Amino acid sequence: MFESDGGLRGRGRTHHSPGPGPRARIAARPQASILHADLDSFYASVEQRDQPHLRGKPVLVGGGVVLAASYEAKARGVRTPMNIGRALQLCPEAIVVPPRTSEYAQASKEVFAIFFDTTPVVEGISIDEAFLDVAGLRRVAGEPRTIARELRARVRREVGLPISVGIAGTKFLAKVASAASKPDGLLLVEHGGELEFLHPLPVQRLWGVGPVTAEALRVHGIERIGQLAELGEQGLRPIVGRAAARHLHALAWARDPRRVETGRRRRSIGAQRALGRRARTPDEIEAYLHGLTDRLGRRLRNADRVCRTVVLRLRFDDFTRATRSHTLPDSTDHTETILRTALGLLTAAMPLIHERGLTLIGLALTNLEDADPRQLTLPFEHGPGPELDTTLDEVRTRFGSSAVTRAALLGRGEGLSVPLLPD
Missing domain, CATH: 3.30.70.270 (Reverse transcriptase/Diguanylate cyclase domain)
Incomplete structure (x- = not known):
């Protein structure tokens, strides 16, 4: 009931x-x-x-x-x-x-x-x-x-x-x-x-069922959670794959063993910028990626975290999406290191962007760890130090995020940012 x-x-x-x-x-x-x-x-x-x-x-x-x-x-x-x-x-x-x-x-x-x-x-x-x-x-x-x-x-x-x-x-x-x-x-x-409540609902209510998966299920006559539950995990595998079939079958039968947890830190952070339908030049797209990198680097350092993997997220003019990622040899919170990695991903994706148009660009930093200033990696030679990042963070904290900006972002701004839970 x-x-x-x-x-x-x-x-x-x-x-x-x-x-x-x-x-x-x-x-x-x-x-x-x-x-x-x-x-x-x-x-x-x-x-x-x-x-x-x-x-x-x-x-x-x-x-x-x-x-x-x-x-x-x-x-x-x-x-x-x-x-x-x-x-x-x-x-x-x-x-x-x-x-x-x-x-x-x-x-x-x-x-x-x-x-x-x-x-x-x-x-x-x-x-x-x-x-x-x-x-x-x-x-x-x-x-x-x-x-x-x-x-x-x-x-x-x-x-x-x-x-x-x-x-x-x-x-x-x-x-x-x-x-x-x-x-x-x-x-x-x-x-x-639970099942009386859940089974009449559309499959889109299940975590992990987006437009693409919903359409794949609809082609096979599955539009309600109850229909998905009756098909069983074996029947779902040819439609959505082994891992998704196991996940969706469990949810369709109201099985979710996860606990309510406190004190757990975020595993990834991200930011994105909508670009609209107007064609953008490579320089414009690169400038927006600079802004996203600055924003996320600042969040990393404010939270005393470091990242290992950089993920570029793209949405195209036909509303399809793509991601590209690269895992670094060492964890970092250094803005320029993250930016170089993100720009490499963007360069590799540029032919696809030219072909399909770009309406949204996003950046995510994953494999987060707590920063430990005592732990140094070998060899001990350092590249650019953190002094510039730290100084810019202090200026932006005191005078606002737009007090200092990259020349490439002049006239474009950082884009809208929203308040977030602590990182």
Whole structure:
């Protein structure tokens, strides 16, 4: 069985409280005691909260692309990250507002404080969503449904924002439940009712099913999760491959043993820039890659992390995507080292870009490790030292990220950046 609460439709990092340090994993439980809390249309909701004349109206937050859309705009077909021009074609009366990242960061910090005040077992996913394990709170705070109701009421009362909450026995089902409860709702999937809730849903609700996989499944007559579950892992392998078949089959039968974890550090960081449909010169594309590299290098050093692998992400004019990666012999946080690697990947991909056009470029740094200044690699000769990176970081921290920029980015800017959970 599953139960739902409808909520009042709401109108109106950065650094979060880290909660406790690393702790032992919490074992998965059969009871519905995992909450997935997700702020509704976060940026747009903050704008509607702070600007009363926007309440009840379609609101788009962004510049060249839509970073967030209010539910009034979503009802007209607007989605993220959609080009602003296309969004205004779908919803001409929409009001476009520039992002205010500091306000979103502050609102996120306040909401996460409520999460940690509710339970010490909080796993932040992004600045506007988190998993909470409340299994150990029955005697002191009541049943999970009661805890979720109070959490939603506190976020509305203390921060002024709507939030949707899903409750289930696994992280996957809790996230699906919160999505199904939107906007501003509460949905409980009771133990024993998981398949009744899950199997009628479209296969796109499964983690790992994007447009390409969904189309491959549709060709074989599979559009609902229940159909996928009935096909079995063996039947899925010819369609999606061995690893994906195992993963999707487990989720389709509501099997997800992952725990809600605290104190776990990010495995990768990334940034991207939408370029629109206009043709870009190689120099322009390279300039945007410079900006992404500067941004990620600064994040690495601020978090005392180093990376080993550089990943270039591309989206083409036909909406297909490609990635290219290179693993370095030694981990680094040196901007120029990362940039040289990224530029090498870009050069190799340039024939494909010329052929298919480029609408988005992204960069990710993976295989992250904690920086250890005591550990030196052999030989001990060093290339360029960290002094320039450190000095630029200090200037940008004090005077803003645009205080010092590369000449190639003059007139182009760094692009939109959004507040993030701590790295």
